[in-house]
Amino acid sequence: MKKPSTYFFTEESSSLNEFLSFGLSLDCVVFGYHEGEVQVLLVERSVEPYKGSWALVGDLVHPESDLASSANRILENLTGLSGIFMEQFHTFDAVDRHPLGRVVTVGYYSLVQSKHYHPVASAWAKSTRWFSISELPELAFDHKEILDKGIQTLKRRVRYRPVGFELLPSKFTLGQLQSLYEALLSEKFDKPNFRKKILRMDLVTPLNEYQENVSHRPAKLYAFDERRYNLLRKEGFAFEL
Amino acid sequence: MKKPSTYFFTEESSSLNEFLSFGLSLDCVVFGYHEGEVQVLLVERSVEPYKGSWALVGDLVHPESDLASSANRILENLTGLSGIFMEQFHTFDAVDRHPLGRVVTVGYYSLVQSKHYHPVASAWAKSTRWFSISELPELAFDHKEILDKGIQTLKRRVRYRPVGFELLPSKFTLGQLQSLYEALLSEKFDKPNFRKKILRMDLVTPLNEYQENVSHRPAKLYAFDERRYNLLRKEGFAFEL
DNA sequence: TCAAAAGTGTTCCGAATACACCCATGC
DNA sequence: GCATGGGTGTATTCGGAACACTTTTGA
Numbered sequence: 001m002k003k004p005s006t007y008f009f010t011e012e013s014s015s016l017n018e019f020l021s022f023g024l025s026l027d028c029v030v031f032g033y034h035e036g037e038v039q040v041l042l043v044e045r046s047v048e049p050y051k052g053s054w055a056l057v058g059d060l061v062h063p064e065s066d067l068a069s070s071a072n073r074i075l076e077n078l079t080g081l082s083g084i085f086m087e088q089f090h091t092f093d094a095v096d097r098h099p100l101g102r103v104v105t106v107g108y109y110s111l112v113q114s115k116h117y118h119p120v121a122s123a124w125a126k127s128t129r130w131f132s133i134s135e136l137p138e139l140a141f142d143h144k145e146i147l148d149k150g151i152q153t154l155k156r157r158v159r160y161r162p163v164g165f166e167l168l169p170s171k172f173t174l175g176q177l178q179s180l181y182e183a184l185l186s187e188k189f190d191k192p193n194f195r196k197k198i199l200r201m202d203l204v205t206p207l208n209e210y211q212e213n214v215s216h217r218p219a220k221l222y223a224f225d226e227r228r229y230n231l232l233r234k235e236g237f238a239f240e241l
Numbered sequence: 242m243k244k245p246s247t248y249f250f251t252e253e254s255s256s257l258n259e260f261l262s263f264g265l266s267l268d269c270v271v272f273g274y275h276e277g278e279v280q281v282l283l284v285e286r287s288v289e290p291y292k293g294s295w296a297l298v299g300d301l302v303h304p305e306s307d308l309a310s311s312a313n314r315i316l317e318n319l320t321g322l323s324g325i326f327m328e329q330f331h332t333f334d335a336v337d338r339h340p341l342g343r344v345v346t347v348g349y350y351s352l353v354q355s356k357h358y359h360p361v362a363s364a365w366a367k368s369t370r371w372f373s374i375s376e377l378p379e380l381a382f383d384h385k386e387i388l389d390k391g392i393q394t395l396k397r398r399v400r401y402r403p404v405g406f407e408l409l410p411s412k413f414t415l416g417q418l419q420s421l422y423e424a425l426l427s428e429k430f431d432k433p434n435f436r437k438k439i440l441r442m443d444l445v446t447p448l449n450e451y452q453e454n455v456s457h458r459p460a461k462l463y464a465f466d467e468r469r470y471n472l473l474r475k476e477g478f479a480f481e482l
Numbered sequence: 483t484c485a486a487a488a489g490t491g492t493t494c495c496g497a498a499t500a501c502a503c504c505c506a507t508g509c
Numbered sequence: 510g511c512a513t514g515g516g517t518g519t520a521t522t523c524g525g526a527a528c529a530c531t532t533t534t535g536a
Contacts, residue, residue: 019301020342022263024334060260063343067334091332091347093265093308101261102304104345106332160401175515192517193499200497216514217506236397416487433490434526441524457487458533489532498523505516
């Protein structure tokens with residue numbers, strides 16, 4: 001029934017066009033973090049299919065551009081953010097995942113500080129807002145599956161790569177860093193041990209600044225050591241807690 | 242210049258066909274292991290483009306089938322193997338990666354015992370054989386990049402998931418397991434410590450059988466505990482050595 | 483008897499764990 | 510003063526690293 005494979009596009013083989021009939025899209029799980037809560041950015045669809053449903057930040061890829069630049073375009077269009085951390089994690093290709101054609105989608109995720117994002121619903125979105133990861137609505141297409149896989153990927157990657165630079169302000173306290181990890185991993189850590197572990201890694205450098213206007217002892221502020229951060233990201237590291 | 246995004250395929254939006262113009266292919270890095278050496282299965286191209294070059298085991302995906310089944314089809318066609326471990330690791334989408342059209346390829350890897358594979362060059366391949374990972378030829382397309390990313394992925398995954406079931410005979414010695422890990426990670430380990438670590442994980446169960454016809458003390462044979470193996474694969478684990 | 487790999491035990495040390503405790507600030 | 514979160518010190522335990530040693534086989 002099926003024609004023989006034509007991977008090499010020779011003249012003898014069957015028509016090239018037969019195989020150039022896929023659509024390619026990109027869906028990005030935009031993770032946000034704000035005051036101890038992990039969130040995801042969703043957009044509400046104003047058109048069919050799945051009109052009225054919430055969906056991940058995604059769009060079709062133009063045939064003349066690649067995923068990386070499409071990702072930036074899509075995120076900028078929808079969120080006004082640019083130059084942010086973004087990483088591919090899985091490709092979803094179920095034959096019937098899109099009701100109107102054979103569209104394969106590549107899943108990305110990105111990490112941002114929710115409070116720095118001011119949502120602007122674009123032409124084809126009715127609205128857009130942050131959802132807490134613990135109270136998500138029904139999602140369009142197979143976006144639930146994509147989101148779950150994204151969460152799973154993030155949780156795994158957090159354990160052997162440094163994450164946080166993207167989610168915290170440039171100056172932060174060790175308490176904030178701990179809260180971030182606790183939120184990401186849904187797990188509580190021992191404060192003294194967490195500090196010891198972090199400080200031993202030389203990942204952060206203390207500043208000579210302190211919190212202000214807090215009704216408790218002000219915490220010392222820290223910043224990520226970018227050199228070391230990128231080194232650890234490249235090499236990987238074990239973050240056992 | 243670009244038309245507005247048409248992710249939702251509404252009537253008002255530009256033509257759907259404009260976006261259904263991608264080709265989708267699958268390239269699999271088939272890792273083999275035999276007597277302490279990690280290998281990769283390559284096929285020699287008998288047609289243009291890249292005629293005469295070596296390439297990964299790959300093919301176009303038919304519009305009516307998905308990646309998982311295509312992967313099985315391609316691997317079976319080319320190697321006669323079926324039902325083997327196979328996992329997606331990255332999607333490659335450079336605009337110019339294929340000289341004859343916009344073809345996006347999804348990278349998979351699989352792990353097999355080289356000696357169980359009897360290569361049969363199919364219609365469009367001149368030949369096919371195993372290459373040691375340390376002496377690879379020039380590769381067609383961007384397959385060098387795909388292979389490198391595959392190796393990188395495998396090395397990383399080995400560290401936090403059990404791997405080996407696929408690469409060792411059903412009964413094996415701890416020495417063989419150690420050699421496997423040493424080959425995969427290009428690193429030597431201390432024998433007593435390696436054994437202690439492995440045995441503590443309860444990943445393998447000792448059999449009441451021993452090696453035969455070896456000119457040294459015969460080693461006890463072990464088998465993977467499949468239940469525990471799958472559990473650890475799902476949960477992940479830290480394999481620090 | 484020797485080579486070769488299997489297999490065991492022991493010491494050392496650093497790091498994870500589990501605490502108790504003190505400090506600085508706003509109210 | 511007291512609630513709150515910041516910050517430190519310590520005793521214990523566990524596991525990794527290093528290494529010496531014994532065992533069993535074929536040749």
